[in-house]
Amino acid sequence: MRKFPKPTKQGIxxxxxxxxxxxxxxxxxxxxxxxxxIPTKV
Structure with a gap:
């Protein structure tokens, strides 16, 4: 099962x-x- 990264403070x-x-x-x-x-990478 794929694990997604935890959201960043900016994403929240x-x-x-x-x-x-x-x-x-x-x-x-x-x-x-x-x-x-889905969290994005800046």
């Missing part, structure tokens, strides 16, 4: 990370938001 203070992007399909655009609780 900032909370989940979000990335916004758009997917284009012809003339239509779909806005997406990806949110993760």
């Amino acid at each position: 203070d900032e909370g989940p990370q979000k990335v916004s992007f758009q997917i284009a399909n012809g003339n239509a655009r779909q806005t997406c938001v990806l949110q993760t609780a």
Whole structure:
């Protein structure tokens, strides 16, 4: 089983990370938001 590192103080203070992007399909655009609780490395 994979063990994840413990969250850093910065990760706890900032909370989940979000990335916004758009997917284009012809003339239509779909806005997406990806949110993760996985700690990131700065």
